[in-house]
Amino acid sequence: MANQEKILIARQEVQSALNEELTELPRRNSNKINEGIRNIGLRVASILTLILIWWLLSLFFPPTLIPKPSETFTEVATIVSTGNFFSGMGSTLRRVGVGFGIAMIVSIPLGILMGTLRSFESFFEPPVILGLTMPGLIWAVLMIMFFGLNETSAYAAVAITIMPMLAISIWQGTKSIDKDLIDMSKAFHASPWSKVVDVILPQLISHILAAIRYGLGLAWKVVVVVEMFGLSNGVGYQVVRGFNIFSMKAVLAWAISFLVVMIIIEFGMIGWLEKAVTKWRPRAEAWRR
Amino acid sequence: MAYVRVDGAVKFFDREDGTDMLVLEKVSFDAQENGITCLVGPSGCGKSTLLNAVSGLETLDQGHVEIVSNQSDAAHLPRIGYVFQDPRLLNWKRVEGNLIFALKGMRIPEEQWQERIQKYLNLVNLLEFRKQYPLYLSGGMRQRVGLARALVIEPEVLLMDEPYSKLDQLTARKLREDTLSICTRLKQTAVLVTHDVEEAAYMGDRIVILSARPAHVTEVVDNPFQPVARDLDDLRFIEFKKKLLKSVLRSMQ
Ligand SMILES: Nc1ncnc2c1ncn2[C@@H]1O[C@H](COP(=O)(O)OP(=O)(O)O)[C@@H](O)[C@H]1O
Ligand SMILES: [Mg+2]
Numbered sequence: 001m002a003n004q005e006k007i008l009i010a011r012q013e014v015q016s017a018l019n020e021e022l023t024e025l026p027r028r029n030s031n032k033i034n035e036g037i038r039n040i041g042l043r044v045a046s047i048l049t050l051i052l053i054w055w056l057l058s059l060f061f062p063p064t065l066i067p068k069p070s071e072t073f074t075e076v077a078t079i080v081s082t083g084n085f086f087s088g089m090g091s092t093l094r095r096v097g098v099g100f101g102i103a104m105i106v107s108i109p110l111g112i113l114m115g116t117l118r119s120f121e122s123f124f125e126p127p128v129i130l131g132l133t134m135p136g137l138i139w140a141v142l143m144i145m146f147f148g149l150n151e152t153s154a155y156a157a158v159a160i161t162i163m164p165m166l167a168i169s170i171w172q173g174t175k176s177i178d179k180d181l182i183d184m185s186k187a188f189h190a191s192p193w194s195k196v197v198d199v200i201l202p203q204l205i206s207h208i209l210a211a212i213r214y215g216l217g218l219a220w221k222v223v224v225v226v227e228m229f230g231l232s233n234g235v236g237y238q239v240v241r242g243f244n245i246f247s248m249k250a251v252l253a254w255a256i257s258f259l260v261v262m263i264i265i266e267f268g269m270i271g272w273l274e275k276a277v278t279k280w281r282p283r284a285e286a287w288r289r
Numbered sequence: 290m291a292y293v294r295v296d297g298a299v300k301f302f303d304r305e306d307g308t309d310m311l312v313l314e315k316v317s318f319d320a321q322e323n324g325i326t327c328l329v330g331p332s333g334c335g336k337s338t339l340l341n342a343v344s345g346l347e348t349l350d351q352g353h354v355e356i357v358s359n360q361s362d363a364a365h366l367p368r369i370g371y372v373f374q375d376p377r378l379l380n381w382k383r384v385e386g387n388l389i390f391a392l393k394g395m396r397i398p399e400e401q402w403q404e405r406i407q408k409y410l411n412l413v414n415l416l417e418f419r420k421q422y423p424l425y426l427s428g429g430m431r432q433r434v435g436l437a438r439a440l441v442i443e444p445e446v447l448l449m450d451e452p453y454s455k456l457d458q459l460t461a462r463k464l465r466e467d468t469l470s471i472c473t474r475l476k477q478t479a480v481l482v483t484h485d486v487e488e489a490a491y492m493g494d495r496i497v498i499l500s501a502r503p504a505h506v507t508e509v510v511d512n513p514f515q516p517v518a519r520d521l522d523d524l525r526f527i528e529f530k531k532k533l534l535k536s537v538l539r540s541m542q
Contacts, residue, residue: 180373180375180377181377181379183346183377184371184373184377185390185394186346187344187346187369187371188371188390188391188394188395188438188442189366189394189395189396190390190393190394191393191394194390194393194394198379198382198390199379202379202381277381279422280380280381280382280383280422280423280424281380281422281424282424282425
C-alpha cells in the first residue's frame, strides 16, 4: 500500500514537473512584446528628433522661412477646427477615390485579359509600358488642357496615371495563377462568375493591394498638382493659397495634416485590408511568399 | 448510380517541336457500378489524361466515353466528383466554403447544403474543422477535404487521380482504408488512377493494367478479395499482389 502511494506521489511529481516545463514554453513571447515596445519607442523617438531639429532650425531663421513647430501645430488645429481641413481633404480624397475607382474598373479586366490571352498581351503591352513611363505631372498637364479646369481633369489625371501600373500588376499576377485550380473549377462546373470571384480574384488580391499601395503614392502627387493648377479647393489649392499669401505656416500646416491622412490610409487602412484578406494564410506561409 | 464505358480512346498531344505524341492508343475499359476500378500503369503513361477524358476536362481525338446512369433523362449531365493528386483546394475559403464551391457549381439546391456538408465532413472525420482554413490543416486532412468536396455533390462517378501519392506512408495507408470503407458504404462507382500496385490490389474491385506510353489496356484483373477481406499482411493477399506486380511489369515491356 505504502509503496503504491509512494509511486503515486512520485508520478504526480513527475507529472507536475512536466507541466511546469510546458508552462515555461511560451516565455519567448514576452521578449517579442518587449521588442515590439522598443520598436515603437524608436519610431516615436525618431519623430520627436525630427521635430526637435525643426525647432532648433526655427531659432535661427525668421518665422516667414521656418515657423516654430508649436505655431505650425496651432495652425493645424485652426484649419481642423474651422472645418477647412475636412472640406479640403474631402475634395482631394474624393478625386483620388474616383480616379482610383475608374482605374480599377479599367485595369482589372484589362490585366486579367492580358494575362490570359496572348493577343491581348501583345496588343496592349506597348501602350501600358508607354503609359507607365510617362511622368504623372505630364498626365496632369495633358488632362487639364484636354478637359479644362474642372473635376473631370482631376479624376482623369489620377486614373490615367495609375492605370498602367495597376494593369501591369494584375497582368503579371494573372500569369502566375494556378492553372490546376482552374481545371478543378471546371471539373466542378463552376459558373464563369464563380471562377472569377472564387478562384481568380483571390489569387490576384495581393497583387492588387501592392498595386494600390504604389498607386496611392502616385495619385497623391498628381491630384495635388491638378489642384495647384487651378481647382478652387483641395489640399493642393490650399497649399498654393498659403504660397500666395507667403504664409509658410499655412503651407506647412496643410502639408503636415495631409501627410498624417496619407499615412493613416496607406499604413492603417491598406494594412488592415491586407491582413483581413490574407487571414487564411498562416504566418509561416506568409513569410515564405 | 452509374457505370463508365471507355471505348477506343485515342489522344494525341503536341510535343514542344510541334510533332504529334500519341498518349492514348485505343484504350477501352468498363468501370462497373458500385465498385472501384483501378487504372494502374507507369508514370507518364497517360493515366491522368485518361481520367480527364472521362471527366470531360480533356477531349479525345477518337473513341468515346460513356457514362451510363439510371437517371436516364436525356438532358441530365452526369455528376462527376474529382479528387486530384494535390488537394487543389481554394485556400482562401474555409473547409465548408470549399464544399459549397462544388455544391454551387453543380447547381445543388441551397437548402440541401448544410445537411450534406455535415454528412460528408463527418464521413471523412473533419466535421470539427469545417470553419478552418485549409493551410492550417495537415496534408492528409487537406486530401480528406478534397475527398469530401468530391463526395458532397453525391457523384454518380467518383474519379481519383493518385490521391495518396504525395502523402507520407502512414497517412496514405489510413486514408486508403477510409476511402475504401466510405466507397463501399456509399456503393460508390469510382475510378482510381495509381502507379502503386499494392494500392491497386487493395483498392480495386477491378484492376485495369495499362502499358507504358502510348497507353493501352494489357490486362484486366478482377480482385478475388472482397473489400473487407483485403488484409495487407495476409499471405494469400500478398500472393495476389505479387501476381499483379508481375502483370504490370510485363505490360511495361
Ligand atoms: N497538355 C499537355 N500537352 C502536352 N503534353 C501533355 C499534356 N498533358 C500531358 N502531357 C504528356 O502526356 C503524357 C501523359 O501524361 P499524364 O496523363 O499526365 O501521365 P500520368 O498521369 O500517367 O503520369 C506525359 O508524357 C505528359 O508529358
Ligand atoms: Mg498523373
